[in-house]
Amino acid sequence: MTTLLTGLRLANPNSVEEAIAACRDRPGSRFVAGGTDLLVNMRHGLSATEQLIDLSGIDELTMIATNGGGVTIGAGVTVAALARSPGIAAQYRALAEAAAGVAGPGHRNMATVGGNLCQDTRCIYYNQSEWWRNANSFCLKHRGEICHVAPQGKRCHAAYSGDLAPALLVLGAAIEIAGPQGRRTIPLSELYVEDGLAHLALAEGELILAIQLPPAPPPSAYTKVRVRGAIDFPLAGVAVALATADAKVASLQIALTGTNSRPFVVAGTQDFAGRAVDEYLLKEIERLVQKQAQPMRTTIASANYRRVAAAALARRLTARLFAESAV
Amino acid sequence: MHALNPQPRKRLLRLTLNGRPREDAVADGVLLVDYLREVAQLTGVKTGCDGGECGACTVLVDGEAVPSCITLAVRCEDRSVETIEGLAAQGRPTQLQRAFHEKLGTQCGFCTPGMIMAAESLLRRNPTPTEAEIRTALSGNLCRCTGYEKIIESVQAAARATS
Ligand SMILES: Cc1cc2nc3c(=O)[nH]c(=O)nc-3n(C[C@H](O)[C@H](O)[C@H](O)COP(=O)(O)OP(=O)(O)OC[C@H]3O[C@@H](n4cnc5c(N)ncnc54)[C@H](O)[C@@H]3O)c2cc1C
Ligand code: SF4
Ligand code: FES
Ligand code: FES
Numbered sequence: 183m184t185t186l187l188t189g190l191r192l193a194n195p196n197s198v199e200e201a202i203a204a205c206r207d208r209p210g211s212r213f214v215a216g217g218t219d220l221l222v223n224m225r226h227g228l229s230a231t232e233q234l235i236d237l238s239g240i241d242e243l244t245m246i247a248t249n250g251g252g253v254t255i256g257a258g259v260t261v262a263a264l265a266r267s268p269g270i271a272a273q274y275r276a277l278a279e280a281a282a283g284v285a286g287p288g289h290r291n292m293a294t295v296g297g298n299l300c301q302d303t304r305c306i307y308y309n310q311s312e313w314w315r316n317a318n319s320f321c322l323k324h325r326g327e328i329c330h331v332a333p334q335g336k337r338c339h340a341a342y343s344g345d346l347a348p349a350l351l352v353l354g355a356a357i358e359i360a361g362p363q364g365r366r367t368i369p370l371s372e373l374y375v376e377d378g379l380a381h382l383a384l385a386e387g388e389l390i391l392a393i394q395l396p397p398a399p400p401p402s403a404y405t406k407v408r409v410r411g412a413i414d415f416p417l418a419g420v421a422v423a424l425a426t427a428d429a430k431v432a433s434l435q436i437a438l439t440g441t442n443s444r445p446f447v448v449a450g451t452q453d454f455a456g457r458a459v460d461e462y463l464l465k466e467i468e469r470l471v472q473k474q475a476q477p478m479r480t481t482i483a484s485a486n487y488r489r490v491a492a493a494a495l496a497r498r499l500t501a502r503l504f505a506e507s508a509v
Numbered sequence: 510m511h512a513l514n515p516q517p518r519k520r521l522l523r524l525t526l527n528g529r530p531r532e533d534a535v536a537d538g539v540l541l542v543d544y545l546r547e548v549a550q551l552t553g554v555k556t557g558c559d560g561g562e563c564g565a566c567t568v569l570v571d572g573e574a575v576p577s578c579i580t581l582a583v584r585c586e587d588r589s590v591e592t593i594e595g596l597a598a599q600g601r602p603t604q605l606q607r608a609f610h611e612k613l614g615t616q617c618g619f620c621t622p623g624m625i626m627a628a629e630s631l632l633r634r635n636p637t638p639t640e641a642e643i644r645t646a647l648s649g650n651l652c653r654c655t656g657y658e659k660i661i662e663s664v665q666a667a668a669r670a671t672s
Contacts, residue, residue, distance in 0.1 A: 184559045189518070190538030192583060221579040222561045236584065262573075286649020288564060288627070291573040292580070412648030413562065 184225040185312055191233040198242060198360050198391065201235050205387040206362060208233045213389050215258060216292035218285065219301040227312030228324055229302065243296070243391060246270075251397025257296025257390040261346070262287070264295060274395060276349035276402035276421045283406055284345045286413045296390045299347055299357070299370075303340035303378040303443050304415060305331065305480040323379055331478050339478040340378030340443060347374075347445035348421035348437035349404045354396050361388030374444035381443050400425035400433060401507060403499045406440065407491045409482070416440035417483045418475070418492035422499040424459075426507040431457050436467070436496050441475040441488055448474050448496070459504035467500055468493040524585045527551075527595030535582050542566045544582035545592060553593035553622045557651070564650030567623035568592050574630040576649075593622035596629065605629060605667040614663030616654035624650050628664045636672050640665065 193211070195201040205211045211233040214220050223229045237243060243258030246267060253273070255264065264270055265281035284290055284298065307321045307330045320326030323338045331339050347370065355370040363385075370393070375381050384390075406419035419439040425432040433455060436448040450470055457463050477488040522535040526549060533548055545551045545568065554577060557565030561579040568577045569591040596603045605625055608614065615621040624647060631638055631646035638646070643664045652660060 187538030187540070187581075188536070190536075191518075192537040192581060217579055217581065217584075218561060221581070225560060225579070234581075238584065286564065287646055288567055288574050288576045288649045289561070291575050412645075 185227045187221075187224060189232070190224075193233060193235045194239050195235060195237075196239050196241075198240060198389070201237060201240060201389060202360065202362055202387055204233070204235045209386065211235050213237050215294040215297040216260065216289075217297075218289045218293045219297055223302055223309075226310065227315075228308070237294075237296070237389070253395045255295055255393045255395070257294060257299075257392055259295050260291060261285075261293040261295065261298060262290040264346075265290060274349070274353055274399055274402065276352060276404040276423065277346065277395075280345040280349040280404040280419070280421065283404070283408075283416075285415075289413075295346060295393060298344045299350075299373065299390060299393075300382060300384070301342075301344050303338070303381050304343045305338075305340035305378070306482060307331065307480075308340055331480055338378030338443070339480060341440055341477065341480045342374065342378075342381055342442065342444050343415040343419075343440045344445065345404070345406060345416060345419055345439060348419055348439045349402070350393060350395070351437035351445060351447050352402055352421045352423035352435040353399050354435075356394045358391040358394065359384065359388050360391050361385055365391070367394070371447060374446070376442060376444050376446075378443040399423065400435075401503050403503055405495050405499060407488075407495065417481055418477070418488045418495065420471075420492055420495040420499060422496060422503060424500060424503040424507065426459075426504065429458065429508065431455055431459060431463075434500065436471065436500070438471070438475055438492055438496075441477040441492055446474075459500060464497045464501060468497050471496045520583060522583050522586055524587065525589040527591055528589075537581065537583055539582045541568070541570075541577035541580040541582045541585060541590070545577060545590070551592045551594050555619055555622055557619065557623075562651075563620075563623075564627065565620055565623045567626045567650060569626055569630055572630060572633060574627045574646075574649075591626070591629075593625060596625070603629075603667075604670045605632065605664070608663040608667035608670065609660075612659055612663040612666050614655065614660040620650060620652040620654075624652065624660055628667070632664070632668060632671070637668055638664070 193204040212231045214234040215237045243256040245256045247254045261284045271278040322329040400423045402423040404421040406416035408414035421437045423435040434451045439445040471493040475489045475492045477485040519534045519536045545554045555565040557563040566578040
C-alpha cells in the first residue's frame with residue numbers, strides 16, 4: 183500500500199553551494215541524506231516533493247575532525263560510523279550510546295547525523311500509509327482539519343523521536359548551518375520549536391553542515407525505552423551529563439526525546455549544584471522530568487507510561503553516572 | 510557526474526551487480542529493490558513490509574547490509590551491490606547457506622535472503638562473532654517462523670565451519 187516515487191528527480195550536487203543553488207532553482211525541493219526517514223515518509227505519501235537533493239556526494243559533510251580537544255562531526259557522517267568511533271565513545275559516551283540504539287543495523291549504515299537531527303516528528307495517526315490516513319480522515323499535520331490526538335487544540339503534538347539530539351544537547355553541541363544567506367552557527371537547542379507541524383527553525387534552502395562538540399565534556403550516558411530491543415523509535419529517551427566535585431553535583435544536564443515535539447534540556451537542574459546524589463535528589467529529578475515531559479497519545483504506549491518512564495530513566499542514569507564517578 | 514538540473518527522467522546507472530559490471534537506464538525514483546527484482550530479475554530479494562521496517566529486502570552495498578526498499582537505485586552508481594544470488598558459486602551454496610539449511614535456520618524462507626545477507630556482512634567483518642554480536646547484526650531482520658534461535662545457531666555453525 184505504499185506510494186511509488188514515479189517522476190521524482192534526484193539532483194547530485196558535489197558542494198554545499200551547488201546544493202543550495204539546486205534548492206533555489208526548484209523551490210519545494212528537499213535534501214536527502216541516508217533517506218531512512220524521508221523515503222519512508224515519501225512512500226507513505228508524506229513530505230511529497232518533485233526533487234530530492236542528494237547530500238551524499240558532498241565530501242565536506244562526511245568528516246569527523248578533532249580540534250583543540252573538541253570534535254566537529256560532519257552532518258553526513260553515518261550513525262553507524264558514529265557508533266563505532268572509539269574517540270566518540272571515550273569522550274562523548276551518551277552520543278555513542280544513542281547512535282548504537284538508532285533503528286536497526288541496516289538503517290544505521292545509511293542514516294546520517296544531520297538526517298537524524300532533522301527527522302520528522304512522529305504520531306500513530308501520521309506514520310501510516312496514504313490509504314490508512316485517508317480512511318481515518320486525514321489529520322492536521324497533513325491534509326486534514328483536526329488533530330486526532332487533541333481534537334480541541336489547534337496544534338500538532340507529534341513527537342520528535344530522534345535519539346542523537348538529547349545526547350548532543352547535554353554535551354553542549356552547536357550546529358553549523360549554510361543557506362542562501364550564508365553560514366551561521368547556533369546552539370543545537372535553537373534548532374527546535376515545540377510544534378509537531380514545523381519543529382525545525384531552518385529556512386527554506388538551509389542545511390546543517392556539521393555539529394560542534396566542546397572539549398572536556400562531563401561524563402554522560404543515554405538510554406531509551408522502546409517496544410522491541412531494536413528497530414523501534416524511543417517512546418522516551420533520556421541523556422544525562424553529570425560533573426561531580428567532592429562527591430557532590432558540580433553540574434547536571436538532562437535532555438529528553440520522544441516525549442515532546444522537540445528534544446529539550448530539562449530546566450532547573452542548576453539548582454542541584456553542590457548537592458549529594460541521594461534519594462531526595464533523585465526524587466526531585468523524577469518530579470522535574472515528569473513535570474516537563476509532555477507526551478500525548480501519539481504512540482501505542484500510553485502518554486503516562488512515557489512520562490513515568492522518562493523520569494525513571496533520568497533517575498537511573500544520574501545514579502549510574504554518580505556511582506561511576508566515585509570509583 | 511550528473512549536473513544540478515537532472516533533466517532526463519532516466520539516467521544510465523552503472524554498477525557492479527553480484528561481481529559483474531552492468532548498465533541500465535533507470536528513472537530517479539526507482540527503488541533498489543524494484544530495480545533488482547524487476548529489471549535485473551533477482552527475485553531472491555524479497556519485499557516484506559515495503560517500508561523500511563523488516564529487513565527482508567536486505568542486500569549488500571559496498572559490503573554493508575542495507576534495506577533496498579528505502580534506497581534509490583541510482584544512488585548505487587559506481588558501487589558494488591550483492592544479493593543472495595551472488596553468494597553460491599557454480600550452484601554450490603556457501604557454508605553460511607548450507608548452515609541455514611542444516612540447522613533449520615530457514616522455515617518458510619521469506620526472511621532468509623535478508624537474514625543471510627545481514628549475516629554475510631557480519632561474517633566478512635568479523636569471522637568469529639559472539640552470540641551477542643550475531644544478535645545485534647541481525648536485529649533489523651524480522652522472522653515470523655523460526656523464533657530466531659535456529660537462525661543464531663546457523664550463523665554460529667557457519668562461523669565455526671569457516672574459521
Ligand atoms: C524502521 C525504522 C526505525 C527507526 N528507528 C529510529 C530510532 O530508533 N531512532 C532514531 O533516532 N531514528 C530512527 N529512525 C529514523 C531514521 O533512521 C534516523 O532518523 C536517521 O538518522 C535519519 O537520517 P537520514 O540520513 O536517513 O535522513 P533522511 O531520511 O535523508 O532525512 C531526514 C530529514 O532530514 C533532512 N536532512 C537530512 N540531512 C540534512 C542536513 N544535513 N541538513 C538539513 N536537513 C537535512 C531531510 O531533508 C529530511 O527532511 C528509524 C527509521 C526506520 C525506517
Ligand atoms: S498529533 Fe494530531 S495533528 Fe499531529 S500527527 Fe498526530 S493526529 Fe495528526
Ligand atoms: S521490505 Fe524493506 S525493510 Fe521490509
Ligand atoms: S523463515 Fe519464515 S519469516 Fe523467517
